[in-house]
Amino acid sequence: MEKIKANLILGDCREKLRELSDNSIDLIFTSPPYADSRAETYGGIRPDKYVEWFLPITRELLRVLKPDGTFVLNIKEKVVNGERHTYVIELILEMRRQGWLWTEEYIWHKKNSYPGKWPNRFRDSWERLLQFNKNRKFNMYQDEVMVPMGDWADRRLKNLSETDKVRDPSKVGSGFGKRIANWIGREKAYPNNVLHLATETKNKNHSAVFPEDLPEWFIKLFTKECDWVLDPFMGSGTTCRVAQRMNRNSIGIEILPEYYQLAQVDIVPVSEFHSVQLTLLENKGDYGSTKSK
Amino acid sequence: MEKIKANLILGDCREKLRELSDNSIDLIFTSPPYADSRAETYGGIRPDKYVEWFLPITRELLRVLKPDGTFVLNIKEKVVNGERHTYVIELILEMRRQGWLWTEEYIWHKKNSYPGKWPNRFRDSWERLLQFNKNRKFNMYQDEVMVPMGDWADRRLKNLSETDKVRDPSKVGSGFGKRIANWIGREKAYPNNVLHLATETKNKNHSAVFPEDLPEWFIKLFTKECDWVLDPFMGSGTTCRVAQRMNRNSIGIEILPEYYQLAQVDIVPVSEFHSVQLTLLENKGDYGSTKSK
DNA sequence: GTTCCGCATGAATCGATAG
């Protein structure tokens, strides 16, 4: 029986990251404060200063990540003065100069995006999940996020919200059936780089900015049990909580005491390694699903 | 009865665009040759030279677009040496320097791209649809692309009866048409910036790079009938064919004679304007029938 | 114990108003 650690740190990640060892983290999954949100914290980052603010942090992250580890960054640019601001794409360019490889960009499609109507745009219902690596070879456990083939059709259908079905009858039509027919005989299917997840609106205990399924998917994909997961902007601890549930060691850094305490509520510093047969059953093929149970 | 024109031009858009008038186009919708694809054409653009190659063209596009028009660019970066190449995001930055506003980025989720993988990545199942404008004010006909609302089946009747009493009487005065508009508003919601479309083209004859639904959606959204649509990389003519079907004038430029001739097959230079009065009648019918369900 | 349904709420954005 092994021990799984969760190291929750209160403080500014610009300082606390320095205390972490070189090449010690397998996966960094984080959602930094977007420009102009969380205004009190970190001095309320202005869009024009965002890249400058973030680069020292990514430099530290580059240092602590293992050579075969992965950094997944959840981010989206704000609208400023009627335009999408360019701080995200500038950040990508600057991070590459730091030595990061921009391996891939996943899309998180937020099925329940914020409502509203404006004369010049629709509701923003997607965010970027930028994958960065230190090397071209990195650990990727693709089979862990495969969907069991027997389930594939059912899952894909079940994952469609009622709205999707109403809006696009072809999704439940014969075309879909034909596609499924192509996969009869195969056991599993690989996912793609678009994740369909709803934002969590109603989790009273800890209101997170992303649903647990999001870190879960990337933790499955880029780590194995007992690996180390880091979230330098922990918030209420979603990433670390999921990591612990999945038997991964984790480090979370949070600057705000309120959030830090929230995270402490249900994340224990040292816990037993659960046999995971149970989790496997529960989570099998859960990519892209809503959390409805 | 008006005439709708489709002006198909054989040649290099770098030259042919010069022949178009300033401020004459309402919508530019195009999918340029991606880096390294269609290698013969345009000298086979290398990823590293892509921005440099494209910028003179976007400069001309900026010239020919009306002040309240829109440019929608369908593009996706290739994987080069294990990384997503940066030519697309560099292009955005450079186009802004030319004077373009980067208003929005839509995602085209290619919903039927079947599962697959490479050692380091999954199947790429989305592309960017970058929206650029000349001004912060531009034409946008949002009502034209509304979609059925989620669980409207449950809420509809209740909402209808309540609303009739609550709604302030002054607005009801405008009569039947107004009431229809309100009713429609209850059934339909505005879409968001993620488009779920299949890759397959309905028309087997043309192997287009995008389905007809894609230009159709943006033509509905950004133009009205008799407006002018331009595709400087016409290919087999999907954009122009859809424009013609929707009673929009169009200009298509294509450098390869084979594609040019394909486009000519079913796009006629001058065609009649089809009347669409039918739509109004259909809506009236809906008002009665939906109520009874 | 199910199913149904009311209702609060969320990484939003614009335009007007105020300092």
Added chain:
DNA sequence: ACTATCGATTCATGCGGAA
């Protein structure tokens, strides 16, 4: 002129109480 604050707008989701 430029920045900060605020109200209005809008809809998918899931919790929790009711039937």
